[in-house]
Amino acid sequence: MLTLLAQTGSAGADSQSLAFFNFITTHWQFCLLHFLEFAIWGAWIVVLGNLLNARGFTRKEIGSIYACMPIGTMISILILGPLADKYFSTQVMIGVLHLVGAVLLILMARTDNARRFYWLTLLYALAFSPTLGLVNAIVFKHDADIFGGLANQGFPWIRVFGTIGWIAAGLSHTLILKKGQPVNANPLLLAAGLSLVLGLYAFTLPADPSKVALAAADAVAGEPAVAAVADVGILQGSIEMLSRHPIFFLVTFVGAMAMGLYFAFGAxxxxxTGVPPRTVGPVMTIGQWIEIFFMLALPWFLGKDNVNMNWVLLVGICAWAVRFGVFAIGKPLPMVLFGVAIHGICFDFFFAAGMVNANLIAPESLTATAQSVYGFLVYGLGMYLGSELSGWLNQYFTKPTTAADGTPDTVTNWRAFWAIPGVCVAICAGLFFMSTLGRPPAGDGSNAPAEIPAQASEVGE
Incomplete structure (x- = not known):
């Protein structure tokens, strides 16, 4: 009997592997699209703070520059995304925006002035942020051709190449950065080169279906921000969602601020702490390796009818408290690396699962609105405020000092810096736990395992 089960399991695994191989060889264009999209982002965003610190920027300036990406996200959700969807072909928009982005990245690499760097980064954010949604949209707009109308089942096989691209870009830092030297502009130049390649490659992608087909494809794709902006009742719907589930959205907002702080100063x-500058990028990819597993396993953790949703969310927010607690202790180094490694739990169990929960708690008439509110709070306003406040907070705990060779230097009280967000998310974890006592998790009545919306993978690498 055991032998039969083993053979059956092996046959199932072989069949799944064959299906995966056939899928990516048939639809390699979209796999490569996601690989390049997230390789561009991962090439520079992780070590940007290290580069700016080496250039002498203040911690406030670093925080403000990191806040540019959330600003771009908010504007793209409210304005650029809907305009692109209505007036332009998706592949053309991706190509043009990445070609513009390549030029801006080169200018950023050549700029040492903080004010000029800020405005260049903001312009780049306005160009890059819409593409995060567009690379998903173009896949779903070809839904019938690629998935036979079952896009959500095959999308993770394409999206996982985005995580692989992010990891590959991070690992490349050991090749493009000099040993024993501070981070230089090479990550930005690498991103510029990749952006140029993607900008040209995008024009070879299959053309959009008709505008009539686009409307139906968007509904399948889970691009609720576009639909919601067109809805004249978006403001009223947003207020209704926030008033119905204030604790969930409050905890989500605080968690998003914590994520903005981590991205700005984690590297x-x-x-x-002692990690050589050229290996910071590769070390940060530890979290993405773990994230792949938890993202693919998340439906299993959520369980049938998402019965474990509240516990999954609670574990996710607690993981952020653990991460900041470990960082506050600051040693030994393996313990700090553990704080990096649990990114899969921090992101997938809270933000990816949270997007599923936002869909479950919303009535059918407010599904798009719930996703817009969630995306705006997490990837827009929450990360913006988190990035801005992280700069002020880090500057407050950073004092001037003198290095051993007599040159001016700075020293940061990292324990206090990480303890503050750690306490905040711990309080939120307790608040969320108390709010769920005696309340069953939200459910949609489906007997199928939870599906992860496309937007859950757009940010948080």
Whole structure:
């Protein structure tokens, strides 16, 4: 009997592997699209704080520059995404925006002035942020051709190449950065080169279906921000969603601020803890390796009818408290690396699962609105405020000092810096736990395992 089960399991695994291989060889264009999209982002965003610190920017300036990406996200959700969807072909928009982005990245690499760098980064954010949704949209707009109308089942096989691209870009830092030297502009130049390649490659992608087909494809794709902006009742719907589930959205908002803080200063913290600058990027990819597993396993953790949703969300927010607690202790280094490694739990169990929960708690008439509110709070306003406040907070705990060779230097009280967000998310974890006592998790009545919306993978690499 055991032998039969083993043979059956092996046959199932072989069949799944064959299906995966056949899928990616048939639809390699979209796999490559996602690989390049996230390789561009991962090439520079992780170590940007290290580069700016090496250039002498203040911690406030670093935080403000990191806040540019959430600003771009908010504007793209409200304005650029709907305009692109209504007036332009998706592949053309991706190509043009990435060609513009390549030029801006080169200018950023050549700029040492903080004010000029800020405005260039903001312009780049306005160009790049819409493409995060567009690379998903173009896949779903070809839904019938690629998936036979079952896009959500095959999308993770394409999206996983985005995570692989992010990891590959991070690992490349050992080749493009000099040993024993601070982070230089090479990550930005690498991103510029990749952006140029993607900008040209995008024009070879299959053309959009008709505008009539686009409307139906968007509904399948889960691009609720576009639909919601067109809805004249978006403001009223948003207020209704926030008033119905204030604790969930409040905890989500605080968690998003914590994520903005982590992205802004996590890599710089690793460098100051003893990780060589050229290996900071590769070390940060540990979290993405773990994330692949938890993202694919998330439907299993959520269980049938998402019965475990509240517990999954609670574990996710607690993981953020653990991460900040470990960072506050600051040693030994393997413990700090553990804080990096649990990114899969921090992101997938809270933000990816949270997007599923936002869909479950919303009545059918407010599904698109719920996703828009969630995306705006997490990837827009929450990360913006988190990035801005992280700069002020880090500057407050950073004092001037003198290095051993007599040159001016700075020292940061990292324990206090990480303890503050750690306490905040711990309080939110307790608040969320109390709010769920005696309340069953939201459910949609489906007997199928939870499906992860496309937007859950757009940000948080």
């Amino acid at each position: 710089l913290f690793l460098e100051k």
